[in-house]
Amino acid sequence: MLISVLNVTKTYMMDKVIIPALTDVSLEIDSGDFICLMGPSGAGKSTLLHVLGCIETPTSGDVCIRGENTRAMNDASLSRFRNRHIGFIFQNFNLVSVLNVRENVEYPLAIRGGKIDRSRVESVIESVGLVDYMNHRPDELSGGQRQRVAIARALVTNPDIILADEPTANLDSKTGEKIIDLLVHLNRDCGTTFIFSTHNEALSHYAHRTIGILDGRLA
Numbered sequence: 001m002l003i004s005v006l007n008v009t010k011t012y013m014m015d016k017v018i019i020p021a022l023t024d025v026s027l028e029i030d031s032g033d034f035i036c037l038m039g040p041s042g043a044g045k046s047t048l049l050h051v052l053g054c055i056e057t058p059t060s061g062d063v064c065i066r067g068e069n070t071r072a073m074n075d076a077s078l079s080r081f082r083n084r085h086i087g088f089i090f091q092n093f094n095l096v097s098v099l100n101v102r103e104n105v106e107y108p109l110a111i112r113g114g115k116i117d118r119s120r121v122e123s124v125i126e127s128v129g130l131v132d133y134m135n136h137r138p139d140e141l142s143g144g145q146r147q148r149v150a151i152a153r154a155l156v157t158n159p160d161i162i163l164a165d166e167p168t169a170n171l172d173s174k175t176g177e178k179i180i181d182l183l184v185h186l187n188r189d190c191g192t193t194f195i196f197s198t199h200n201e202a203l204s205h206y207a208h209r210t211i212g213i214l215d216g217r218l219a
């Protein structure tokens with residue numbers, strides 16, 4: 001078992017009102033899985049991905065990844081664990097606005113310290129079709145181009161697990177197909193585990209398993 005989620009609940013507090021985003025979610029994910037998360041807006045897809053990616057901690061319940069309970073890790077060890085094992089493609093991209101495309105993609109490698117493999121960075125940027133945009137900053141790119149920078153940044157470290165929050169939402173169908181092809185091949189050839197949320201039928205078609213989510217509960 002690569003990831004096991006046990007009785008996870010996540011609530012947010014807004015003006016003293018408790019908002020339940022996830023309620024009693026349990027889930028098991030094997031290494032090499034290609035899993036699609038589907039549900040309407042507000043269902044809890046991003047929240048579940050953030051909890052799986054150790055970006056948010058559950059209010060209660062446990063998330064174990066590679067045999068380690070993430071609850072037992074402090075912030076520094078969680079960051080290191082994330083950097084080593086997880087690539088995250090955010091719904092809102094989370095690019096660094098003052099860095100150009102190359103620097104944004106290099107960022108997770110820079111955090112590790114040591115020498116940055118420039119040819120690796122360039123080949124990943126090439127794989128998302130942005131070689132001509134290396135020196136552009138995010139505000140000099142279209143929404144779909146920014147999405148592809150976010151994808152390249154998640155791939156550059158060659159993580160075991162990639163969590164992708166609507167990775168093709170801003171792409172035209174042709175560019176979307178190329179990106180899907182890239183993710184499917186990474187899964188098949190490198191055994192990378194994928195969990196992604198999507199409204200895209202073309203992407204869900206490739207999933208080994210589709211998990212439905214509604215009002216914070218798995219269907």
Ligand SMILES: Nc1ncnc2c1ncn2[C@@H]1O[C@H](COP(=O)(O)OP(=O)(O)OP(=O)(O)O)[C@@H](O)[C@H]1O
Nearest residue numbers: 012014019020021040041042043044045046047048
């Ligand atoms: N930081 C937060 N503070 C308060 N409430 C939040 C926060 N993040 C999410 N929520 C609430 O949790 C619920 C689930 O949100 P989430 O973003 O996970 O939905 P989603 O399925 O990703 O929706 P979408 O398809 O629109 O991206 C929603 O009711 C949302 O308003």
Ligand SMILES: [Mg+2]
Nearest residue numbers: 045046091165
């Ligand atoms: Mg979302």
